[in-house]
Amino acid sequence: xxxxxxxxxxxxxxxxxxxxLQAVRGVTFDLGPGEVLGLIGPNGAGKTTAFNLISGFxxxxxxxxxxxxxxxxGKKPHEVCRLGLGRTFQIVRPFPRMSVLDNVKIxxxxxxxxxxxxxxxxxxxxxxxxLETKMHAPxxxxxxxxxxxxxxxxxxxxxxxxxxxxxxxxxxxxTETAAIVDLIRAINRSGVAILLIEHNMxxxxxxxxxxxxxxxxxxxxxxxxxxxxxxxxVVEAYLGEAYVHAPPA
Amino acid sequence: xxxxxxxVAGAAVLxxxxxxxxxxxxxxxxLFIFIFFYAFLGQAWNVVGGYAGQLSAGHAxxxxxxxxxxxxxxxxxxxxxxxxxxxxxAVSAALGAVIGYLGFRFGLRGFYFVLLTVAFAExxxxxxxxxxxVGGALGLYITFTGNPRQFxxxxxxxxxxxxxxxxxxxxxxxAWIERHRFGAYLAAIRDDEAASEALGVDAFKYKMLxxxxxxxxxxxxxxxYAFYLFSLQPNAVFGIPLSVEIIIRPIVGGxxxxxxxxxxxxxxxxxxxxxxxxxxxxxxxxAHLILYGVLLVAVVLFLPQGAYPYLARRLGxxxxxx
Numbered sequence: 001x002x003x004x005x006x007x008x009x010x011x012x013x014x015x016x017x018x019x020x021l022q023a024v025r026g027v028t029f030d031l032g033p034g035e036v037l038g039l040i041g042p043n044g045a046g047k048t049t050a051f052n053l054i055s056g057f058x059x060x061x062x063x064x065x066x067x068x069x070x071x072x073x074g075k076k077p078h079e080v081c082r083l084g085l086g087r088t089f090q091i092v093r094p095f096p097r098m099s100v101l102d103n104v105k106i107x108x109x110x111x112x113x114x115x116x117x118x119x120x121x122x123x124x125x126x127x128x129x130x131l132e133t134k135m136h137a138p139x140x141x142x143x144x145x146x147x148x149x150x151x152x153x154x155x156x157x158x159x160x161x162x163x164x165x166x167x168x169x170x171x172x173x174x175t176e177t178a179a180i181v182d183l184i185r186a187i188n189r190s191g192v193a194i195l196l197i198e199h200n201m202x203x204x205x206x207x208x209x210x211x212x213x214x215x216x217x218x219x220x221x222x223x224x225x226x227x228x229x230x231x232x233x234v235v236e237a238y239l240g241e242a243y244v245h246a247p248p249a
Numbered sequence: 250x251x252x253x254x255x256x257v258a259g260a261a262v263l264x265x266x267x268x269x270x271x272x273x274x275x276x277x278x279x280l281f282i283f284i285f286f287y288a289f290l291g292q293a294w295n296v297v298g299g300y301a302g303q304l305s306a307g308h309a310x311x312x313x314x315x316x317x318x319x320x321x322x323x324x325x326x327x328x329x330x331x332x333x334x335x336x337x338x339a340v341s342a343a344l345g346a347v348i349g350y351l352g353f354r355f356g357l358r359g360f361y362f363v364l365l366t367v368a369f370a371e372x373x374x375x376x377x378x379x380x381x382x383v384g385g386a387l388g389l390y391i392t393f394t395g396n397p398r399q400f401x402x403x404x405x406x407x408x409x410x411x412x413x414x415x416x417x418x419x420x421x422x423x424a425w426i427e428r429h430r431f432g433a434y435l436a437a438i439r440d441d442e443a444a445s446e447a448l449g450v451d452a453f454k455y456k457m458l459x460x461x462x463x464x465x466x467x468x469x470x471x472x473x474y475a476f477y478l479f480s481l482q483p484n485a486v487f488g489i490p491l492s493v494e495i496i497i498r499p500i501v502g503g504x505x506x507x508x509x510x511x512x513x514x515x516x517x518x519x520x521x522x523x524x525x526x527x528x529x530x531x532x533x534x535x536a537h538l539i540l541y542g543v544l545l546v547a548v549v550l551f552l553p554q555g556a557y558p559y560l561a562r563r564l565g566x567x568x569x570x571x
Contacts, residue, residue: 055447081449089447095440106437109430110449118430158449 006069008033008162008193009054014063016049023049025217026063031162036184036194038208038225040201042237045214047197048090051164054195055087056080068161082110086160088151090167090197096140100131100150103139107157122157129153129183145176152183162193169200177203205229213237255566266413270406278405284518285412286473291498291510292419293466298496299504300423300432301459302439303352306363307370308495310348311341311464313486314373315471320389320481323399330400334472338465344369345464346457353456367489374487388482391475400476408477415473416511419466423507426462435459439505467495494521497541501548503555512557517544 007030016024024046031037039047052058054065056077065072070083081087086107095103104122105115112118126135129149134142139150148168155163165184169177181203188194188207198204204211204225211228213221215237221228228234270278294308318340319333328336348369352362378386395403402408426432437445438452446452475481485491502513524537552559 057443057447076451077443077446078449078451081447087447089444093441093444095437095444097440098436102433102436106433106445106450107448109433113430115428115430115433154444154448 006033007031007066008035008068009195010064010066011050011054012064014050014053014065015061016046016053016058017061022217024053024060024214027214027217027219029212029219029222031193031195034188034191034193035210036188036196036208038204038211039195039197039214040199040204040211040228040234041214041220044216045237046217047214048166049217050214051087051166051195051197054080055085055164081158081160084159084161085164086155086158086162087164088148088155088166088168090170092144092147092151094139094142094147094150094154096138098139099136100134100139100142100153101126101136103150104153104157107154108159111159122153125153125157128186129156130179144171145173145180148172148180149183152180152187156187156192160192162195163187164195164197166197167199168196169198169203181207201229263417267410270409275405278409280519280522282405282408282412282477283522284514285409285416286470286477287494287498287518288511288514289412289416289419289473290467290470290495291502291514292416292423293463293470294495295423295463295499295504295510296426296466297456297459297463299499299506299509300426300435300439301456302435302505303456303460304359304363305348305366305460305463306489306496307348307366307368307492308464308467309487309489309491310366310370310373311345311467312471312474312491312495313370313377313481313483314341314344315468316475316481316486317377317383317389317471318468319472320391320475321383324389324391329398330472330476331398334400334469337471338468341468341471342461342465344373345460345467348464349457349460353453353460367492370487370489370492374483377483377487386483388480388485389475391479393479400472401479408473411473415469420507420511422462422466427507431455431458436505493541497545499555501544501556503557503559506555506557509555509557512560513555516556517541520544 009031011030012028014024014027027050039050041047049058053060054072056072056075056079060073067083067085072080101122104125105118108118108121112121126132129152131146131149131153134146142150152168169180172180177200184194184207196204196207208225210223211225212219213228213234220233220237221231294305297303298305315337318337319330322328322333322336323330348366352365357365377383383389393401395401434450434455437450438455442452474486498513498517499510501517502511503509520540521537524540528536548555
């Protein structure tokens with residue numbers, strides 16, 4: 001990220017404790033305009049908690065979060081959304097009784113209060129994510145791959161500067177994954193910065209400009225994908241200490 | 250059915266309902282008054298219970314507050330119920346806002362919200378029962394004057410038209426909501442509140458709005474109740490049975506649909522009235538409640554979305570003008 005540009009997202013000293021568990025501890029990172037940042041780490045590393053803190057679903061114990069300079073701490077999810085942050089959920093949550101188009105329309109209504117205008121915008125986005133054949137189908141009947149696309153489309157319809165994508169590839173087959181990688185790349189090219197939680201390493205390596213690795217709530221590495229992937233602490237977090245010190249096979 | 254055809258059909262039904270009293274006997278008119286009045290209450294409830302999916306089971310509280318407000322204002326200060334009606338609606342809306350705030354701000358969902366609303370209706374009932382200024386357990390009796398200024402009419406048909414107008418008013422409000430962002434947001438909140446908030450929906454604000462509008466409309470109904478029956482007792486206007494009467498029609502007809510509460514009332518009100526008239530006469534008082542129970546079980550089992558969506562599908566109507 002060029003240093004002269006203001007970051008889209010700046011997270012400083014973010015911490016959150018659940019009872020005896022320190023889920024996120026003093027995490028600091030930022031994200032430049034148009035950047036794709038991958039957030040990786042083993043299960044329980046605090047990635048989804050970090051997402052929930054940034055998007056306003058949880059209130060941090062300490063730390064600062066800024067979106068385009070606006071302080072997000074203490075803001076409710078709908079306010080965070082209005083400021084330009086769209087998110088998806090790890091477990092997809094479509095409005096099951098609504099059609100695909102109506103689902104996406106809900107996202108569009110924030111910036112386009114008139115139903116007709118919101119519907120037109122939603123229609124364009126449904127086409128953009130490749131769900132046009134399911135436009136009027138109830139969302140409850142979609143396949144998982146389609147639901148992931150719908151989740152993406154809805155977040156996109158809110159007109160975000162930054163998208164938080166929580167495991168949008170989990171459960172997809174290789175063909176579906178490749179298609180959604182292309183889609184995310186296209187969204188990014190249109191000028192939307194992306195923060196990505198992903199377990200699919202091949203996808204996260206190819207999509208991300210930079211990667212932040214978390215383990216037990218702490219940031220253990222940050223940098224270009226290849227560098228982070230071979231970082232000893234990252235290898236240790238994923239594969240255990242013994243592996244790091246083991247002689248090469 | 251096209252939108253145009255729907256409009257024509259709607260206008261025809263409306264013309265029929267306007268002309269109907271010319272051909273009906275007094276008992277049939279009374280029956281229609283009940284149908285319209287309960288359709289009105291059901292539609293008012295539908296705003297928060299159907300569209301927003303927040304199950305209030307204490308809507309009798311708003312009928313009672315609206316009824317007592319306009320009755321007391323009429324008897325003590327001589328305020329015409331035509332104005333008192335809106336004062337009652339406003340007081341009910343204020344109560345609805347308090348209940349809504351407690352429920353929505355503190356995250357009482359599902360059963361807990363049901364219990365909160367029932368509790369408030371019961372509190373109102375007990376307060377009215379023990380307040381001598383509003384007649385305590387005996388309640389209030391309104392002297393019949395037959396003066397239209399006092400919301401009283403010699404001719405039953407006048408009540409028919411007032412009840413019809415109220416049903417159309419509430420339905421107009423619901424139709425407006427359905428066709429605007431407000432309605433789309435309520436549907437999103439009903440389906441998945443967290444997801445709706447992630448998409449920029451201020452769920453608290455819209456639930457509060459729905460609750461306030463719903464309780465305001467229901468409060469208007471209180472005045473009709475008081476000045477049509479000339480009397481109000483705490484157990485009748487604040488009681489759980491009235492809350493059940495309000496809820497059951499939209500649920501049977503189709504909660505969250507525009508015509509559900511009306512269809513529900515056309516099914517249930519005559520059934521309730523006839524079973525009351527005939528079964529009570531032969532010593533089976535309360536038997537209509539058993540009928541309600543059976544019908545409710547049947548609807549939950551076979552038509553979980555209610556009768557209207559089923560009917561619309563069977564007739565090939567498109568319910569989605571959106």
